[in-house]
């Protein structure tokens with residue numbers, strides 16, 4: 040078991056990483072107040088709700104079960120949570136518990152941050168994506184008007200409990216999508232970790248719990264260090280957005296239906312690294328190593344067939360939150376484990392990049 044602590048100017052909370060937390064009674068000790076609203080999705084509810092509810096006997100519990108998937112990461116989901124909080128007269132002493140992947144975590148955290156200007160929130164992430172990334176760091180929100188994460192807040196939970204055993208039931212496609220985000224930490228922040236991933240990739244693909252715990256621990260550690268320096272994503276934390284401007288555009292352009300977040304991140308990282316090679320920031324060898332690792336994981340690396348025009352993708356990129364004064368800011372690798380922010384690339388350069396990628 041590992042326990043690490045998130046520390047920001049306004050908050051400090053523990054992140055528990057390990058197995059057997061659910062049976063151990065940990066959750067009860069982390070919930071000081073008796074009133075809870077548990078938010079999950081239908082798929083997760085079918086597998087885990089009974090067990091979780093049994094561990095929470097003695098608490099006053101309201102349940103919210105949302106439809107699963109990115110297409111449901113919307114304002115409607117947020118208002119459903121708020122409506123229950125209002126209908127059952129919850130107050131600042133109530134706790135929202137998110138049991139699920141990044142979608143459930145992001146919408147629940149958003150609701151927790153805006154209800155009565157902020158109530159308690161405990162994260163119980165059940166996907167690899169959420170365990171290595173979404174559940175820590177405090178970015179909350181939902182998609183709006185067809186644009187990825189257009190509205191949201193920075194709001195930290197009080198506790199994060201990462202139960203690795205949840206990953207046993209995760210479908211392969213979802214699991215592998217989470218591995219893309221693991222690779223991101225190596226490429227963007229820690230070259231040694233990237234080399235470790237190259238060595239242990241088959242153990243990770245096979246969900247070896249010991250190797251998984253080490254990987255999750257390292258990802259959370261990297262993220263929390265960056266969040267401590269730059270909670271609101273104006274400086275150092277932005278390196279974690281490596282590949283994400285392309286990824287968010289891909290998800291928006293395909294209406295959140297055909298490509299998973301991690302799959303989009305994998306393509307986004309390849310596009311960003313190709314661009315870095317084109318601009319002379321890194322050697323081609325790094326692009327080949329990244330491609331080999333993502334390919335070995337089994338991620339689909341071709342552009343989705345629905346992307347009919349490069350222009351559509353570019354338009355979504357131009358709506359990215361990281362844009363400054365009408366210029367895109369792209370996080371590009373300048374060495375293994377190192378990222379440089381590049382601004383002011385012209386439309387032609389990006390169109391050529393995407394066009395080349397689509398045709399190879």
Ligand SMILES: NC(=O)c1ccc[n+]([C@@H]2O[C@H](COP(=O)([O-])OP(=O)(O)OC[C@H]3O[C@@H](n4cnc5c(N)ncnc54)[C@H](O)[C@@H]3O)[C@@H](O)[C@H]2O)c1
Nearest residue numbers: 082107108140141142165166168172173178205208209300
């Ligand atoms: N807040 C952040 O910092 C941050 C970081 C990374 C990603 N995200 C967001 O996270 C979202 C993606 O998260 P995700 O990949 O977890 O997707 P998800 O939440 O849609 O979950 C994936 C699918 O797996 C199912 N599932 C979840 N846990 C399961 C389990 N243990 N067993 C079986 N099925 C299970 C869910 O029902 C869902 O259908 C995106 O919206 C992304 O933007 C947020």
